[in-house]
Amino acid sequence: MEGEEMAQDTAVPKLSFQYWLDKAVEWGQTTTLESQQDVCLHLPKLQEFLQQIYESLKHMNSTTAIQRFPLIGQLLGRLCWNPFVVGYDESQKTLMWCLCCLYSNEPQNPVELKANSWILSLLCHLLSSSSWGANEVGTGTFISALGCTSADYYSKLVKNIVSSLVTELKGNQFNGLNIQGRVSDDHVTVVSLFCVPLITLPDVTPLLEALLTYHGGGSQEVLSSEFLEAVNETFLKNALLETGGTPEVMTIIQMFTQCFVQAHQKDNKQHKFPLKAYFPHHHQHLVIALLKHPFDLPATLWSQHLKYITDMLKAIIEDKSIRSYADLFESWFLFVHFGEWADIAVEQLLKSEDESSDTFLWLLAFYYSPHNDKEKRTQIVVEARAVYDRLMMLFSCTNLSITDLQAAASTKTDKRQPCTKHLVRHLLLSFLLFSSGGHKIAQEFISHVILASNTTNEVFGLLIRTAYRFNQLGLKNQRAVKLVNELLQELRFTD
Template sequence: MAQDTAVPKLSFQYWLDKAVEWGHTTTLESQQDVCLHLPKLQEFLQQIYESLKHMNSTTAIQRFPLIGQLLGRLCWNPFVVGYDESQKTLMWCLCCLYSNEPQNPVELKANSWILSLLYHLLSSSSWGANEVGTGTFISALGYTSADYYSKLVKNIVSSLVTELKGNQFNGLNIQGRVSDDHVTVVSLFCVPLITLPDVTPLLEALLTYHGGGSQEVLSSEFLEAVNETFLKKKIALSESAILSLWLRHLPSLEKATLHLFERLISTQTSSLEHVVSIIKDSFLPQAACHPAIFKIVDEIFKNALLETGGTPEVMTIIQMFTWCFVQAHQKDNKQHKFPLKAYFPHHQQHLVIALLKHPFDLPATLWSQHLKYITDMLKAIIEDKSIRSYADLFESWFLFVRFGEWADIAVEQLLKSEDESSDTFLWLLAFYYSPHNDKEKRTQIVVILASNTTSEVFDLLIRTAYRFNQLGLKNQRAVKLVNELLQELRFTD
C-alpha cells in the first residue's frame, strides 16, 4: 500500500536520532543544526501525517513503534514548533494517534499523554500564552501542565464560542459582527482538534454560524473533516449542527448518503430491524425532513436505482429509508413543517396520498380495494400514450418503489385471491419488478419471476417478517411459515 512505503524506516530513524541529539544539547551549533534541517523535517512530518491519517491508532503504533518518542521530542523543541506549519502538522499527527475508544490502561495512558502534548502545542500558539517562565508560573499555581493546558483550551473555546454567538459580556451586548476572515481562520484552527471533546462546543458554534454575506465563511477543509469524523462515529454533535453542516456543504451530504448506502449494501443481514437501526443511526431520515436535504438524498437513491437496474437489495433499502423518513416526519413537531405530499411535487397527488397511506392504517379487508385504486391510477399514467415518456414511466416506478410495501401486500393478496382481482395484483407486481416492458409482455415477466426469483422471494419474506414483528404477531401460522421459509432459503443459499 502507498502509505506503507511513504515513510522509509531509514528516514524515520534518521529524524529520531536528530530529535534525540537536539534535545540533549543547547549549544549555538545545535540550534543552528535544527534551523538548517527544518524545511526537510517539515516535509518528513507531512509524509508521516499522510501515512497516519489512513490508519487507526493501533495500526499506527504497529507501523511506527517509536512514533510517540519522535513526536514528543519534537513538540518540546521551540525551534521546531515555531517553524512554518510544523506545529499544525504535529497536532494532526497526534490526533491520528488518539484512540477514541481506548480498550486498556495502556491506551488510556497514551490518550492522556497525547492530550497533554496537544494542550502544550496550543499554549505555544497565537491562541495561548507563550511567555518565558510559563512553566514556573504553572507550578507556582499548583497546577500540572496537563491541568493548566486543559483549562487554557476550555477558556479559548469558551471565548471563541461567546465571540461567535455575540453573547453579553460584563452586562454589555457585543454587537460587532465577527469578520468572515476571522471565522475562516478559526475553522482552520479547529481541523486538527476535531476529535477533542473540549472543542465540541466550538465546532457546533461554527457549524451554526452564518456570516453577513452569501459566501461560505467556513473552510472546506473544516467542513469535510467534521463530516468525515462524524461518519466514523468519532464525535457526537447535536442534530442542529449536523443539519446545518449538510445544508451548507453539499459534498458532505452526498458523502453521508453514499456512506449509508454502501454500508447497507455491504451489510449481510436477514433482519430488517438491523437495516432500520443503521438507517436511523445515520440521522439522514431525520435530516431529510428538510425539503432541500430530501431532494438531494432522493436524487442519489434514484441514481442508484438506475445504475443497478432495480436489484431487490436496492429496492428494499429505498423502501426502508422512505419508511424511516415518514416516521421521522410524523415525529417532527415543528409548527410549520411541510405536508408529506409536498416532498413529491412532480407526481399526481392522488397517487402520492394513496401510497403514503400505510397498510397498518387500513383494515386488512380494505387492502384489496386500495391496491386496485393504486393500480388504476398507475395504469392511467403509464398506458396513456399521449403523455407517456421514459421519464414519466421511471418517475412513476420510482414513486411506487419508495412505497414498495404495497407490492408485498399485493403478493399476499394474490395468494389469497380466487377471482378476477388477481389480474390487478399481477399487473402491479409485473410493473414493480419490470416497469420498462409493455402491457403484453408483463404476463410473461410474471411467469419468468416464478422460475428464477430466489433473491426476490428472500427479500419479500424478510420484509413480511419485519411487518409481522411490527404488528406484534408471533404465534400465528403465517408467521411460523414465513420464518420456516426464510430458514430454508438461507440453508439453500
C-alpha cells in the first residue's frame, strides 16, 4: 500500500541507513581505542536507528524486507560481530529481533535456505555472546580444535541452552506439586522476556511450551506481558495465515465473539469492564459501531448502520497516512469478529436494490480479501457486481431451475479469484433463502452443486451463522427460517 511505503520510507531514511553502514564498516576495520570510544559514543543513536529498522521490518515478509533494504544483511552482519555493539544488551536484543524478521519460515529457493542458515548462525552467535551462552575467551580457537564450523557449534549451543532451561522449568514441578526453591518467579519472567524475539524459531519451541505450561508458586502471572502478547499474536497469524483466512475460520471467530458478547451482557453482579475495553488498539468509533447488535436496531435502520460502518472502514484503510499493513489487518480482524454485519450486508443487497449496492459490495470485498490493494479490491467488486446484477434479474422469478442459477453465477473464464468465489457463494446462498423462487430449488441446488464443489463446510458455516442470527432475532415461522433448518439437517446427514 502507498501509505505503508510512505510511512516506512519516513521511518528509515536512506541517508541514515548509509551512514550507519559506513560506520559499521569503519568500526570493523580497526580495533584502536579511538574506534572503540566512537562505538560507545554512537550506541544510543545506533539503538534508536535499529529500533526504527525493526519497526519497519516486522510488518514485512523476508522477501519484501530484502527488496526494501538490499544491504540490510551486510549492516546487521557487521554489527553482530562487533563486540562493543552486542555488549550493549538493548542493541543485542534489537539485532535479534531484526534477524528474526528476515528469517523465512517456509524457504522457497536455495537463496532463502542459505539466508536462513546465515541468520541462524548470527542468532546463535548473539546468544552465545549473551549471559545465556558460554562467553569464554578463546571460543574461536576451541571451535577450530573441535573440527566443526562455528554455525554447527552455535546451533548445538542454542539447543543445549534451550534444553537446559526446559529441564530447569520442568524440574520445578513434581507430580503436579510445586516444589519451591529451584526456580524463582523473577527468573521465569526474565526467561520469557528473553524468548520474545525468538518465538518463531523452531529450535526454541520446546522452551515456549515449557513456559506456557509453567505454574509459579503464587497467584500472580509470572510470564511477562510482552511474551504473552507476542505468543498470542504469532498464534493468531499461524491460525489465520495457514488456513488462508478461509470462511470456516472466520465463522469460528464470529461465533465465539457473539457468545462472548452475550455472556458479557448477562445481568449479574460480577465486576466487568465495558465491552469496548476488550478492543483497545482499534479505532473506538468503529468498535462502538460494530458492538451495536442488529437486534438492538430496527431492521429498517440496518442499511444505514452498514453504510456508517463501511464509510469508517474505507476512511481507515484508504488513509494515505496509514502507518503499516498491521493497521489494515487489525481493522479487518475487528470486522471479522462482528461478521454478522457482513451477512446482513448480503441480505440487504438482495432485499433492497438501491444506491447502496456498491457500498455493500465493497464491504464484502474487504471482508473476503483484506490483503489486496485498492485496484484488486475494485476488480473483485466488478466481478461480484456482474453476478449480483444477474441474480437481481432472477430475484422475482417464481419458476427457476438449477441451470438458471448456475448461469447467473458463472464466469466466461476460470480466472476468478478465490475471494470472489467465496463472495459469490455467499450471494447465492442468500438468494436461495430470500428470493421468490430460490427456496423451491434450494435443496436440489445444495445437493447437486454445493456438495459437488467440495464447499460443504463453508456453506454449513454460513447456514449456522444465519440460523443463530434468526434465533437471536426471535424469528421462528418465516419461510427462510424453516429452509435454513432443513438445509442444516440435510448437510449434517450428508456429513
